[in-house]
Amino acid sequence: MVKSSFHKSADRVVLVCEDVCLDLINISNKQFKGRRKGNLYLTSHRIIFLNSDNEDALKSFNIPFVSVEGVDLVQPLFSANYLKGKVKAQPNGNFEGEVNFKLFFTHGGATELRQAVLSAVTMDLQAAEAAGCLNGGQMEDGSKVSTEAAAAFQGVQPSASNYQNGPPDYAPPPYFESIRYLFGVQPGDYLVSLTDTPHEVLENPGASGSILFLTENKRCIMKTVQKKEKALLTELFQEYYNNLVQNPKTLLPKYFDCYPCKNRKITLSVMNNIFPTSIQLHQKFDLKGSTYKRKASKKETSKKSPTYKDLDFMKKHPEGIFLENKTYDTLFETMEKDCKLLESFKIIDYSLLLGVYFVKSDSTALDRNDANDFPSGATLAWTKNGDRLALYMGIIDILQKYDAKKKLEHCLKSVITDGKAVSVQNPQIYSERFLEFIKTKVFKKINTS
Numbered sequence: 001m002v003k004s005s006f007h008k009s010a011d012r013v014v015l016v017c018e019d020v021c022l023d024l025i026n027i028s029n030k031q032f033k034g035r036r037k038g039n040l041y042l043t044s045h046r047i048i049f050l051n052s053d054n055e056d057a058l059k060s061f062n063i064p065f066v067s068v069e070g071v072d073l074v075q076p077l078f079s080a081n082y083l084k085g086k087v088k089a090q091p092n093g094n095f096e097g098e099v100n101f102k103l104f105f106t107h108g109g110a111t112e113l114r115q116a117v118l119s120a121v122t123m124d125l126q127a128a129e130a131a132g133c134l135n136g137g138q139m140e141d142g143s144k145v146s147t148e149a150a151a152a153f154q155g156v157q158p159s160a161s162n163y164q165n166g167p168p169d170y171a172p173p174p175y176f177e178s179i180r181y182l183f184g185v186q187p188g189d190y191l192v193s194l195t196d197t198p199h200e201v202l203e204n205p206g207a208s209g210s211i212l213f214l215t216e217n218k219r220c221i222m223k224t225v226q227k228k229e230k231a232l233l234t235e236l237f238q239e240y241y242n243n244l245v246q247n248p249k250t251l252l253p254k255y256f257d258c259y260p261c262k263n264r265k266i267t268l269s270v271m272n273n274i275f276p277t278s279i280q281l282h283q284k285f286d287l288k289g290s291t292y293k294r295k296a297s298k299k300e301t302s303k304k305s306p307t308y309k310d311l312d313f314m315k316k317h318p319e320g321i322f323l324e325n326k327t328y329d330t331l332f333e334t335m336e337k338d339c340k341l342l343e344s345f346k347i348i349d350y351s352l353l354l355g356v357y358f359v360k361s362d363s364t365a366l367d368r369n370d371a372n373d374f375p376s377g378a379t380l381a382w383t384k385n386g387d388r389l390a391l392y393m394g395i396i397d398i399l400q401k402y403d404a405k406k407k408l409e410h411c412l413k414s415v416i417t418d419g420k421a422v423s424v425q426n427p428q429i430y431s432e433r434f435l436e437f438i439k440t441k442v443f444k445k446i447n448t449s
Contacts, residue, residue, distance in 0.1 A: 015042040015113060019129045021080075021104040022049045022061060028096055031057045041191060042113060045177060048188050049103070060188025063087050063101065080106045083113065091111065175241055176257045183245060183254050183272065190256065193220045194270070203303075218277040220256065225267040227242045229399035230258070233269075243341050249334045251352070252341075257308040260361060274394040275355050276375035281305070281392070283356040285313050288349070289430075289437030313354075313442065316425040319384035321356075321391070321445045328445045335438065338395055349400040352438055355392040382446065402427050 020040040024032055028087050038052040047063040064087075071085040082104040105113075158264040180190060193215040199222060202212040225233065233240075235253070244250055254272040261268060275281060284307045288294065294310035301308075308316070323331065342350060357374075374380075379391040425433065 006088065014039070017042075017105060017113065019106055020049065020105065022051075023104065024058075024061070025100040025102070027099045035104075040113075043187075043191075046187055047103075048191055050188055050192065055238075055266040059190075060186060061101075062185075062187040066388060081105045128276070176255070177239070179241070179244060180256050181256060182248065185256060189217075189219070193217055194222075214273070219273055221271045221273050223269050224261075224270065225258065225269045225399065227266075228401075230267045232345070232347070232399050232401055233258070236341075236347075239341060241343070243337065247334060247337050249330070250338055251335060251393060252338050252398060253394065253396060266389070272394075274353055274377070274396075275392050276377065278375050279357055281355040282358050284308065285310075285352075285354040285356070287313060287352045287354060289434040308361065317383070317442075320440075320442055322382045322384070322446045323379070323390065323443050325383075326446050328443060330436070331379070331443070332439060335395075335435060340436055342395075342398060343427045343431045346402045346427045347398055347400060348402045348425060348427055350395050350398045350434070351443070352434075353394055353396045357390040357392075359388040361392060381443075386406075402430075 017040040019037065021037050022033050022040075023035045027033055029171065036049075036053065036058065037050050038050050041048040041050065045065060047065075049057055049061040049063075051061075067088040069086045071083060073081065073083055075081045082102050084100070084102045086098055086100050087445045088098050130264075180187070199213040199215055202214050202221075210226075211224045214220075215222070240252065240255075243252065244254070256272070258270070260266075273308070275284075286303065286307050287310050291310055296308045296312050297307055302305045304360065350364045357378075374390045377392050379393065381389040381391050383389065
């Protein structure tokens with residue numbers, strides 16, 4: 001069964017084929033060999049096979065067009081049509097080397113798949129031209145534009161470097177795709193995260209008014225982005241992307257994609273979920289380094305899992321949280337790079353979102369002595385009393401610029417209270433105060449000698 005679904009977004013689903021069989025012939029991992037049945041998704045940049053057997057070791061198989069060779073349509077007289085080809089391993093994939101594959105379409109769809117690929121090529125070229133990054137089929141620097149779909153069926157090998165200047169209105173697919181690869185997000189898992197089941201609406205403790213969604217598998221956060229925030233993201237995206245590549249330990253949000261809503265006034269961004277899904281955190285904090293009214297409201301504290309603020313942290317952890325010397329130094333080397341980038345684009349109002357897990361409350365975790373023993377992303381720490389903690393953290397809300405409105409807000413609040421204490425500051429002072437608070441009030445070295 002074949003379903004068509006065209007969307008004007010970055011990496012979009014173009015075609016869905018049900019009851020497709022995948023046969024991996026020479027894959028190195030023996031448990032992945034053999035034929036499996038499932039659904040096939042054609043996006044604008046890849047073919048994704050999702051196994052219908054949830055108990056199988058191979059949950060999904062990704063065939064990016066940039067890494068596929070020798071694609072051929074075989075139409076036997078007395079059996080199902082199939083596509084065959086060879087795909088090279090990609091970073092963070094589930095196999096190494098090269099693998100020969102066959103895709104069997106027991107209910108038809110092989111021919112439709114080829115036609116859909118050609119349609120995807122046309123749509124990508126039209127979208128790029130509409131965005132202003134094409135001029136007669138060329139980029140501003142004169143390089144030819146080609147999509148991954150064209151690469152698979154026409155022998156072209158595109159590269160993200162074709163987009164090095166970036167179009168004016170959105171980040172092109174190779175950037176988002178590279179970010180997902182860089183942080184180990186499998187295409188099949190990502191697709192399921194966004195489309196498998198309805199998303200949970202989260203309460204936003206901030207004042208931005210943005211709507212937050214949590215995907216069913218809790219791996220991604222979806223957040224509405226206003227027009228001016230989208231413009232700022234576009235402005236800083238090249239430097240932001242460079243920072244992710246050069247500084248893989250960055251605490252900045254990992255933007256996996258952005259999708260415009262129908263009315264075009266709001267964009268839905270998809271980011272990594274900082275917090276783990278397999279353990280329940282005991283405390284959450286949103287820290288800006290400000291003390292003016294930085295206390296969680298009664299409504300917030302009455303929630304089952306409240307998000308506390310700066311003054312709450314100082315009350316609950318008056319001595320701070322202690323890190324090993326090397327961990328402390330590495331953390332702040334990373335944070336200083338992140339803040340320098342944000343300061344260069346005059347960005348303020350960002351926070352450190354910090355999740356705290358008390359290990360002593362979990363008897364099964366008492367013998368865990370390494371961060372790798374906890375869900376991915378953990379940083380081990382201790383309280384003043386020696387209680388062991390697992391921390392999860394990231395910098396959030398990075399799309400607020402220090403504009404005329406914010407300058408006026410700072411002036412008005414400075415009349416009421418100490419100007420240095422209010423949250424709104426010019427970017428340099430905001431960055432310095434933020435880092436100083438995190439360095440001295442939140443985290444401390446175990447051995448300061």
